[in-house]
Amino acid sequence: MDNISSEERLYTALASVPIGTIIAYGELASAAGLPGRARWVGRILSQLPSDTQLPWHRVTNAQRRISFPLGSDRFFEQSARLQREGLQISSTGKVSLPN
Template identity: 55%
Template sequence: MTEPRQDPPDEAQIRRTALYSTLTQVPEGKVVSYGQLAELAGLGRAARWVGRTLSQLPGDTKLPWHRVIGAGGKISLPVGSPSGDEQRARLRTEGITVQNNRVDIRRHGWRPVEHSG
């Protein structure tokens, strides 16, 4: 008699898990770009995939999606959109300065090596 075979998690689920677990490590008051988050999660150059995946999070997610911004510090979500306004408000609450729809990456960018014990 053979044991029932258990299907391994699919590739997409493995990628999402890597993304989410890396995102939870971004500390309050720091931001990371979509591309940097992809690299840190071991997903290579998957910035667009990261953006698409984060856009599909449920509204009540506890993940700090608002800490992910575009390359060069640009906030990708449109000014005046509910999610864009929420992102800017959350960043400001954490002490991050948003000027001209940008965040100063040198000042607020997350560099994990500096933050790991």
């Protein structure tokens, strides 16, 4: 399965995302060499172990919104991490730069 090499590219691209920056699923997919496979990226991230070192919290959808239901544990965790990196989260879950 050549998907494995693509996964490695995905992990590399994700690890290369600077602090205080967010990237969309589609962008990550393109960076991994699989343009248009945003759902594939989401599926991979959903299977990441809890002890991962990857900045999965810097990944949002194309609308710069956290792709978790408001009020869910995952939503709070991601928003907390992003805020810790200097980003601002609106009440609707949209991520914006403080700049």
